[in-house]
Amino acid sequence: MKLRFLGKNSTPGDSPTLYATDQDSYVIQGWKVFANDLLMRLDEQEGQTVIEVPTELFEHLTKDGVPSGEIRRFTDPIKIVTDGGTCVLQGPEMHDPEALSQMRMPDYETCIEVPKSSIMALLEEDGGPDHSRTA
Numbered sequence: 001m002k003l004r005f006l007g008k009n010s011t012p013g014d015s016p017t018l019y020a021t022d023q024d025s026y027v028i029q030g031w032k033v034f035a036n037d038l039l040m041r042l043d044e045q046e047g048q049t050v051i052e053v054p055t056e057l058f059e060h061l062t063k064d065g066v067p068s069g070e071i072r073r074f075t076d077p078i079k080i081v082t083d084g085g086t087c088v089l090q091g092p093e094m095h096d097p098e099a100l101s102q103m104r105m106p107d108y109e110t111c112i113e114v115p116k117s118s119i120m121a122l123l124e125e126d127g128g129p130d131h132s133r134t135a
Helices: 055-064 116-122
Strands: 003-008 017-021 025-032 048-054 078-081 086-092 109-115
Touching: 003 025, 003 055, 017 055, 025 086, 025 116, 048 055, 048 109, 055 116, 086 109, 109 116
Parallel strands: none
Antiparallel strands: 003 017, 017 025, 025 048, 025 109, 048 086, 078 086
């Protein structure tokens, strides 16, 4: 799988990153979620992992020809929106050696692969966020 870098939201030591793939998907690199209070609210499934990224990371979608990277719907793969301006996502953990070799990822981060259609659905207008899932 080939990755195309779209952007990152970095502070020293942190590097949530967004990539487009050659397989009609996005790879989202973010912080591994270990917080039990968040994990207990999710239905974790085998082969899936949970990450947290700043919502602003999706603004980089404009570099993939998307008119806006503003999230308007908080549905799958987003599971929780935190008070701190981050979102918790769940999806299949990336294991593709070719893709992983193109990334620089600290030990406390991992990445998931999400179909482009799932991310595009987040950008469509909706009745508003599901506040019951806000952390």
